[in-house]
Structures are given as structure tokens and as C-alpha cells.
Amino acid sequence: MEPTSDQAPQLAQARPEESVLGADPATEQQHEQTPAHPSAEEVPAQPGYGDFKLPEGVSLDAEQLKPATELFADSGLSQEQAQKFIDLAMARESAAAHRGVQAFVDLQNQWVSEIKADPDIGGDRLKTSLASAARAIDRLNVPGLREALNFTGAGNHPAVVKAFVRLGQMISEDRYRPGAPARPQVPRSPAEVIYDGNPRT
Numbered sequence: 484m485e486p487t488s489d490q491a492p493q494l495a496q497a498r499p500e501e502s503v504l505g506a507d508p509a510t511e512q513q514h515e516q517t518p519a520h521p522s523a524e525e526v527p528a529q530p531g532y533g534d535f536k537l538p539e540g541v542s543l544d545a546e547q548l549k550p551a552t553e554l555f556a557d558s559g560l561s562q563e564q565a566q567k568f569i570d571l572a573m574a575r576e577s578a579a580a581h582r583g584v585q586a587f588v589d590l591q592n593q594w595v596s597e598i599k600a601d602p603d604i605g606g607d608r609l610k611t612s613l614a615s616a617a618r619a620i621d622r623l624n625v626p627g628l629r630e631a632l633n634f635t636g637a638g639n640h641p642a643v644v645k646a647f648v649r650l651g652q653m654i655s656e657d658r659y660r661p662g663a664p665a666r667p668q669v670p671r672s673p674a675e676v677i678y679d680g681n682p683r684t
Contacts, residue, residue, distance in 0.1 A: 529556040535569045538577065587636065594639040601641060604648050615651030616644060622654050 632638030
């Protein structure tokens with residue numbers, strides 16, 4: 484049945500220009516090689532970011548945040564999404580710092596336990612040993628020494644404590660003065676050596 488003259492235009496509009504099998508390969512390849520160039524209006528602008536919420540006592544300047552904000556902008560993250568990454572980073576930093584502090588505290592407690600159990604300076608001798616160590620620190624008269632031992636934790640190290648205990652035991656109040664040179668020894672004569680300082684006539 485042939486289409487009438489009135490139906491021909493409608494059929495032409497309903498038919499595709501080319502079918503899948505009837506397409507010209509050269510024309511199809513040309514369409515594939517022609518890249519689509521979005522207009523300037525279609526390119527989304529990179530988001531800007533305001534101040535991020537940080538934990539109390541924590542501050543970051545713009546230079547420190549710049550690598551992160553550039554990454555956020557390139558990824559197209561919103562302020563709320565970027566804040567979640569900031570919160571995650573702060574939580575990880577806080578956890579790492581807490582682990583470091585806890586490791587330091589645990590080590591100090593371990594050293595103190597070793598000192599208390601030491602057979603030479605611990606146990607019943609602990610009080611006397613610590614008194615000797617304190618006397619050595621005082622007699623050395625080095626400004627800031629006690630503070631340095633406390634700040635660094637070295638004051639709890641068993642080897643350091645033993646060293647100051649022994650130094651304190653070697654010091655006597657009547658023979659040592661900070662900054663004063665020791666009295667020179669006077670050579671003894673042969674007679675004094677033989678007769679113990681009381682030569683006979």
C-alpha cells in the first residue's frame with residue numbers, strides 16, 4: 484500500500500535520518516571525534532570557604548589550611564562537607580597526641596616502679612637514697628637542674644637516680660662547698676709517714 488501525498492511528510496518526520504546499521508561509518512567517526520566544548524556558563528565555579536570550626540585551644544592560619552581548602556575546592560565540596568574532613572583530621576591529631584602523652588606517662592610509671600624495687604636504692608633504702616640524691620642536686624647548685632629533670636622525665640630514670648644517689652653519698656657538708664676549690668694536700672715528710680705524723684727525736 485503506497486502512502487498518500489498527505490501522509491508522506493508525516494512519515495519523513497517520523498523516520499530517523501540514519502538507522503544503526505545504515506549509518507555512514509565516516510560520518511559516525513566524525514561525530515565521535517568532535518569533542519563537546521561546554522560553555523563558560525556550564526563550568527561550575529570553585530566554592531569558597533569560610534572559617535572552619537576547630538576544637539577549643541586549636542588555631543590554624545590560612546597558610547596551614549591552604550592545601551586542604553584547595554583540595555576541597557577541586558573536589559567541589561561544600562562548606563559542610565569540608566568541615567567533616569576538618570573534624571576527622573582534628574580527631575586523628577588529638578588521638579595521636581593523647582597516645583604520645585599516655586606512652587610518656589606509662590614509661591615514667593615503669594621507671595618509678597623499677598626504682599622502688601631496686602635492691603640498692605629501693606625498698607627500705609628508698610627514703611634515704613632520695614635524700615642523698617636531693618642533697619647532691621642542691622650541692623651542685625646548677626640553676627634549672629631540678630626543673631629540667633622534672634620536665635624531661637629524666638629525674639625518674641633509674642640510672643640517673645642512681646647516679647645522683649651515689650653522688651650524694653660521696654658528698655659531705657664539711658668537705659664540699661659549691662665553687663670553693665679543695666685544699667691542696669701538703670706533702671708528708673718521711674718521718675711523718677714512718678711515725679704517723681709524730682716524728683721522734
